[in-house]
Amino acid sequence: MPHKPNEIRQYLLERVYYSELSPIAETAKEFAISREAAYKHLRYLINENQIRAIGSGRSTTYKLVSPGTIVKEYKLSQKLEEDIIWQEIMSSTLNDLSSNESTICHYGFTEMVNNAIEHSGGTRLVVHLERTAISVTLSVKDNGLGIFNKITKALKLTDKRRALLELSKGKLTTDPKHHTGEGIFFTSRIFDSFVIHSDKLSFIHKNSDGIWQSRDSEQQLNGTMVIMTLLQPAKQKLDQLFNKFSSGPDEYRFSRTHVPLKLAQYGHDSLISRSQAKRVLTRFEKFDEILLDFAEVNIIGQAFADEIFRVFAKENPDISIKYTNANTQIKKMIHRALSNK
DSSP states (O other): OOOOHHHHHHHHHHHHHTTOSOHHHHHHHHHTOOHHHHHHHHHHHHHTTSEEEESSGGGOEEEEOOOOEEEEEEETTSOOOHHHHIIIIITTTTTTSOHHHHHHHHHHHHHHHHHHHHHSOOSEEEEEEEEOSSEEEEEEEEOSSOHHHHHHHHHTOSSTTHHHHHHHHSOOOSOTTTOOSOHHHHHHHHSSEEEEEEEEEEEEEETTTTEEEEEEEEEEEEEEEEEEEEESSOSOOHHHHHHHTBSOTTSOOBOEEEEEGGGGOOTTOOBOSHHHHHHHTTTGGGOSEEEEEOTTOOOBOHHHHHIIIIIIHHHOTTSEEEEESOOHHHHHHHHHHHHTO
């Protein structure tokens, strides 16, 4: 059955978004068509001003065209309301999105703007919108204390990088009286790309491959900048994401979490000791079910596994701890801990 041109062009746009070195070769292989046929579709997108070719010959690279951006600045000293900002500059610009895509953008944008208004301690807010043929990118930047600095101080952490692990767990807020700490948890998982920059540290999640990253930078960023990108058509629905981490239809409570243990590794350190495990276990008592994700973790120590899967499990029998993406060595350590339980 022949593929529809729109399918091929959507694939080409996505390959360019992900910076494939050869979108033509990849597209030809994916749809079992000739390179000449794939190139014709690429030329169509270039002529439609959706893709721009840079350079010539084999050194040619491609970039998605952004027809325009919106940037607006606010004083945080004003009585700002996130839904008013959304209505002023975002909703009318994004009125061509599907209902689901609009809901996702509305949710993520207002959650991040509310964080800046109520938690940043800054004086200035800058919001930014950029569109391409297949993506919506929203960014929210303040000049406040910086999210990692604030979490480190509030939780009395010894390293700012530990703040990234705590953010990934969810239910993290420095103002529990007024906030539940769900905004970043769900926003980071509903957008295709979610990045927080602050100080010299970045917290990154890419839905395309499920990768979580912490990244050091030489460049200092005062305050906090959050960048969220949604690819169209959206592959998730917000209510389905909420359901995935809820306690069930009868009690719509945020009771499950997914913890990427890669964020507990700093530099070349492995997860070996009980003290490392205890840091991972921080605030686990807030959840009924915890999924530990060992993706990109190559080795764990016996003490690390024992502290989580025997000691903590015995002390907290009502909390279910599951794991995923564990290699053979890690499974052996876990099974050893469970056998001693």
